[in-house]
Amino acid sequence: MGKAMRWADGFIAVDWGTTNRRAYLLDATGHRTDEFEDAKGVLTVTDFPAAVAEIRERLGDRPLLLAGMIGSNKGWVEAPYVPCPAGIDELAANLTWAGEREAIVPGVSYIGQGRADVMRGEEVQLLGGVAAGLVAKEALVCHPGTHNKWALLRGGIIKTFGTVMTGELFSLLKDHSILADLLAGPVEPNDAFKRGVRSALENDLLPASLFGVRAGVLLGQTNKDDAASYVSGLLVGTDVRIGLTWPMAARIMVIGRPELTRLYAAAIGEAGREAVELDGEQCFLAGIQEIAKRIS
């Protein structure tokens, strides 16, 4: 039985990140028939063949197509980056085969304009959104996460992109900074969040504004319960201010986990632009199937 035939019968798609993994069993018609998610992210796994075998035990003995940090230098087998411009064809043509039935999708890199950038995992969702007809071939896409991506699509292909460290900065502040006790509460796209967004859109004082939150609480000028949403607003607002300098920022596609896309959509709205939220999982499944179709 040839490789293409085996994959056409259905396969297992895995979005394998730093801290968790999501695995989906897809049948020959592309329907998701089973799935699971767990906390076995790349950083917690030491025996990758065993972790892969466990996926097959749970979902069946099918070929595996893996994307995300599993292809990084901290993952199973390093899958070199494909440089921009990169579309589904470039991803499918540059799979790294960890075994005869285990392929890893490459990340995408950008070098130019005096800067360098990398993504790994988001590319499947961005290009999957295009493949599913949810994202126009000419579009600015925002993908919130630990490291938010702004990607410019031209002709349905990633032309260039940039990363903003928003999610990680919030985690650092929440877990380790002098603001930690103020940031324990939930983040909501409420009035406090929008105040933070507007402050960040109007000026560029982020490292000053952050300390101001602590001082405001100490001096009774700021409601402690607002702090988490306000600080998130400062960070997401700074991120959106950077994103609005990209071309085609009038209408921005926001792809990712719904609890993050709604924050970015609120911030983009506060900036007077239109945001369209798309579910990252749906885009991932569309993208990974487009790649699998090209395996021959």
Add this chain to the structure above:
Amino acid sequence: MGKAMRWADGFIAVDWGTTNRRAYLLDATGHRTDEFEDAKGVLTVTDFPAAVAEIRERLGDRPLLLAGMIGSNKGWVEAPYVPCPAGIDELAANLTWAGEREAIVPGVSYIGQGRADVMRGEEVQLLGGVAAGLVAKEALVCHPGTHNKWALLRGGIIKTFGTVMTGELFSLLKDHSILADLLAGPVEPNDAFKRGVRSALENDLLPASLFGVRAGVLLGQTNKDDAASYVSGLLVGTDVRIGLTWPMAARIMVIGRPELTRLYAAAIGEAGREAVELDGEQCFLAGIQEIAKRIS
């Protein structure tokens, strides 16, 4: 013997911060005759009377004048903030007495222009610089540290100030972020530092530029050995960009530890402004003696 007489015979000055303390024995003529520094910062001390007694065992049985985080809500006895405008007289008139011979200098607060801010410890150095004739009565002063302060002096008094979380952000990135392994090296005001400063002065992309360092190293565009100085340059440059929006930024007095003031002086120079570096310890001793003189 009256209070003023006891203090005029000499006293012990303590700059007691979060992570360390520096204690100085000053004689009746104001000369420093003994001193020590150790790691018994406010956060490590549970028995403050014992920690104070230990200072007297080492330096002699003299009155104590304490400044810094020792007066915070995590210190020995909380010394309420004195609001701006605040000079040496206001500090001396608002000491908090932890005992008959133990006084704590208040911090300074600012509320106005839609923001709030606090300092605790830097005020003695800023106003001490003026008292010693090292800082003009009309000046913009920068005090680098975990939380850098920009203070505007008018008539020798702190009129307003603002805090930028530069030092803490660098520590968070160095200790806990995805950049940690790139930031282990020394920070120097070298070419890489100045490149970071210029990047921050020219644009306001801090959370994007930070990730760019990692991507640059991954893609072989950035020298790993330059990363610590470059990232410090990005952060200090962002700080200086904010500081340059203050009045009187043509010539900036930079007070603090020499290893930090030289970084800020280099960044201010890169921005085409003049920086004058002053040793924070010298300014502290001048300020604390001015306060002691006013105890009656």
